[in-house]
Amino acid sequence: MTRFLPRALLAPSVITLFLWMIVPLLMTIYFSLIRYNLMQPGEHGFIGLANYQYFITDSSFGPAIINTLLLLGSVIVITVVVGVSLALLIDDPFPGRGLVRVLLISPFFVMPTVNALLWKHMMMNPIYGVFAQVWIFCGMQPVDWMTDWPLFSVILMVAWQWLPFATLIFVTALQSMNREQLEAARMDGARYLQQLRYLYVPHLGRSIAVVIMIEMIFLMSVFAEIYTTTGGGPGDASTNVAFLIFKQALLNFDAGVASAGALFAVVLANIVAIFLIRLIGKNLD
Amino acid sequence: MAPAPAFSTVLLVRTVVAWIVTLLLFFPLGWLVLTAFKTELQAISVPPLLFFTPTLDNFVEVQQRSDYLLYAKNSLITSVVSTLLGLAIAAPAAYSMAFFRSKWTRDVLMWMLSTKMMPAVGALVPIYVLAQTTGLLDTRLVLIVVFTLSNLPIMVWMLYSSFREIPHEILEAARMDGATVWQEFRRVLLPLGMGGLFSTGLLCLVLAWNEAFWSLNLSAAKAGTLAALIASYSSPEGLFWAKLSCASFMAIAPIVVFGWFCQRQLVQGLTFGAVK
Numbered sequence: 001m002t003r004f005l006p007r008a009l010l011a012p013s014v015i016t017l018f019l020w021m022i023v024p025l026l027m028t029i030y031f032s033l034i035r036y037n038l039m040q041p042g043e044h045g046f047i048g049l050a051n052y053q054y055f056i057t058d059s060s061f062g063p064a065i066i067n068t069l070l071l072l073g074s075v076i077v078i079t080v081v082v083g084v085s086l087a088l089l090i091d092d093p094f095p096g097r098g099l100v101r102v103l104l105i106s107p108f109f110v111m112p113t114v115n116a117l118l119w120k121h122m123m124m125n126p127i128y129g130v131f132a133q134v135w136i137f138c139g140m141q142p143v144d145w146m147t148d149w150p151l152f153s154v155i156l157m158v159a160w161q162w163l164p165f166a167t168l169i170f171v172t173a174l175q176s177m178n179r180e181q182l183e184a185a186r187m188d189g190a191r192y193l194q195q196l197r198y199l200y201v202p203h204l205g206r207s208i209a210v211v212i213m214i215e216m217i218f219l220m221s222v223f224a225e226i227y228t229t230t231g232g233g234p235g236d237a238s239t240n241v242a243f244l245i246f247k248q249a250l251l252n253f254d255a256g257v258a259s260a261g262a263l264f265a266v267v268l269a270n271i272v273a274i275f276l277i278r279l280i281g282k283n284l285d
Numbered sequence: 286m287a288p289a290p291a292f293s294t295v296l297l298v299r300t301v302v303a304w305i306v307t308l309l310l311f312f313p314l315g316w317l318v319l320t321a322f323k324t325e326l327q328a329i330s331v332p333p334l335l336f337f338t339p340t341l342d343n344f345v346e347v348q349q350r351s352d353y354l355l356y357a358k359n360s361l362i363t364s365v366v367s368t369l370l371g372l373a374i375a376a377p378a379a380y381s382m383a384f385f386r387s388k389w390t391r392d393v394l395m396w397m398l399s400t401k402m403m404p405a406v407g408a409l410v411p412i413y414v415l416a417q418t419t420g421l422l423d424t425r426l427v428l429i430v431v432f433t434l435s436n437l438p439i440m441v442w443m444l445y446s447s448f449r450e451i452p453h454e455i456l457e458a459a460r461m462d463g464a465t466v467w468q469e470f471r472r473v474l475l476p477l478g479m480g481g482l483f484s485t486g487l488l489c490l491v492l493a494w495n496e497a498f499w500s501l502n503l504s505a506a507k508a509g510t511l512a513a514l515i516a517s518y519s520s521p522e523g524l525f526w527a528k529l530s531c532a533s534f535m536a537i538a539p540i541v542v543f544g545w546f547c548q549r550q551l552v553q554g555l556t557f558g559a560v561k
Binding site: 005006007009010012013014016017020021023024025027028031086089090092094095096097100101102103104105106107108109110111112113114117118119121122123127128130133137160163164168169172216217220221223224227228241242245246249250255258259261262263265266269270272273276277 | 296299300302303304306307308310311312313314316317320329330331332333374375377378380381382384385387393395397398399400401402403404405406407408409410411412413414415434435437438441466491494495497498501502511512513515516518526529530533536537540541543544545548552
C-alpha cells in the first residue's frame with residue numbers, strides 16, 4: 001500500500017498536466033505541417049515546412065523575438081533594482097508603514113486589461129492624459145506615448161504591475177536578516193554602501209532568484225497589455241512572439257502558420273528555461 | 286553610534302521619501318477611482334480636475350450598457366471553482382511528493398514547472414479548435430478547465446514547499462498511534478497545512494480572476510469574465526473615460542480589497558518557501 005498510495009495521489013496532477021502538455025503539442029505539430037486556414041475549411045493538404053518558412057521569413061518575426069526579450073529583460077531589471085531600493089526604504093519602521101505596504105502592493109492585483117487601459121487613456125493620452133498635463137506644466141511638448149514609444153510604454157505598464165510583487169518579496173526577505181550582524185557591521189564603521197554590498201545584496205540573492213523565476217514565467221507571454229493598447233503597432237514596434245502568433249491565428253485565421261509560430265515559442269521558452277534552471281539550481285538548493 | 290537627533294532626521298527623510306514614492310506609484314490607481322465618479326466632461330477636462338462633485342451615474346450606465354453583473358458572476362464562478370478544483374488535484378500530489386520522496390520527485394517538479402513556461406499562445410490554436418468542436422466555446426466550463434490546468438503547476442509547487450515544512454515526526458507519531466491514512470490527513474496534515482492551502486488558494490484566485498488571455502480568446506458574451514469585458518472598452522468608438530474607469534473600478538475593486546486583507550499570507554506562499 002505504501003508504494004501504491006503516493007502514486008495514486010500524484011496521478012491526477014501528472015496525468016492532467018501531461019495531457020495539457022502533450023495534446024496541444026501534438027495537435028500543434030500536426031497543424032503546423034498542413035495548410036490550415038480557419039476561413040477555408042476542408043483544404044487540409046500536407047505542405048511540409050512551408051508554414052515554418054512563412055513564419056520565419058515574415059518581416060515581423062525578428063522584431064517580435066527582440067521585443068519579447070527586451071520586454072522580459074527590462075521589466076526584470078527595473079523591478080529588481082527599484083524593488084530592492086524600495087524594500088530597503090521601507091524595511092525599517094516609520095509612521096504609516098502599514099498603509100504604505102497596502103498601497104504599494106495594490107497594482108499587483110489589477111487585471112492586465114485594466115492596467116493597460118488605465119495607462120493608455122488616463123496616463124499616456126497625448127492630449128488629456130495626466131502625463132501630457134505634467135509635460136505642459138513643465139513647459140515641454142507632450143509625448144504621444146503609444147505612437148512614439150510603444151514598446152517602452154508597454155514595458156512601463158508591465159513593470160508598474162510587477163514592481164509590488166518584487167518589492168514585497170524583498171521586504172519579506174529583509175525581515176529575516178540577522179540584525180546582530182548588521183549592528184556589528186555598523187559598529188565597525190561599515191558605510192551604507194559597504195553594508196549593501198556585503199550584507200544586504202548577498203542576503204537577497206535567493207529572493208532575487210525567485211522573483212526572476214516567477215517573472216520569467218509570466219512575462220514570456222505578455223499579451224493582454226499589448227492587445228488592449230498598441231495592438232502590436234505601430235508596425236511591429238510592440239509586437240512580441242505571443243502577439244504575433246495571436247495575429248496569425250485569430251486575425252489572419254491562418255492556424256497552420258500560427259502553429260508553426262507556437263512551436264517557435266516553445267523553443268524560445270525552453271531556451272529561457274535552461275537559463276532559469278541554472279539560476280534556480282544555484283540559488284534554491 | 287550616531288547621536289539621537291541625527292536618527293530622527295533619518296527617520297523624517299525616510300518617511301517623506303517613502304510616502305512620496307508610494308503616492309506616485311499608487312497615483313494611476315487613485316486617478317482611476319476618481320475618474321469613475323466624474324462625468325464624461327469632467328473626465329477629459331484640461332487641466333485634469335482633482336476636486337469635483339462626485340456622481341454615481343456611471344455605475345448605473347455601466348450595468349445597463351453591458352450587464353456588468355453577468356460578467357462579474359462569470360469571473361466569480363470561474364475563479365472560485367477553478368481554484369477549488371486545482372486545490373483538490375494539487376494537494377494530494379504535493380502531499381505525496383513531500384512525504385513520500387522518490388528519486389523522481391525533483392524531476393517531476395521541474396517538469397511540472399516547465400509546462401507553465403510554455404507560453405499560452407502555444408496552446409491557443411489546439412485548445413480553440415478543441416473547444417469549438419466540442420461546443421464548449423464561450424462556456425464557463427472551458428474557462429474553468431483551462432484556468433485550473435494553467436495554475437496547477439504553481440499550485441503543486443506552492444503546496445509542496447509548504448508541506449515540506451511540516452515535520453515528518455508528527456505524521457510518523459500519528460501513524461504509530463494507529464491513525465489511518467484518512468485520519469492522518471484529516472487530523473494532522475490538514476490543520477498543519479492550512480496556511481499553505483490558504484495562501485495557494487488566494488494566489489490562484491487572484492490569477493484566475495485577472496486571467497485575460499484565455500478569457501479573451503475562448504469566451505464572448507455568455508461566459509465572458511470581467512477581464513474580457515474591460516478589453517471590449519478598448520475600441521476607439523464608444524470610448525468614454527468615466528464609464529471605462531467605472532467599469533474598471535468595479536472589475537478590480539473586489540480582488541484588490543481582497544488582496545489587501547490577505548497580502549501577508551500571499552507573500553509567504555509566493556516565495557515557494559525559498560524566502561523566510
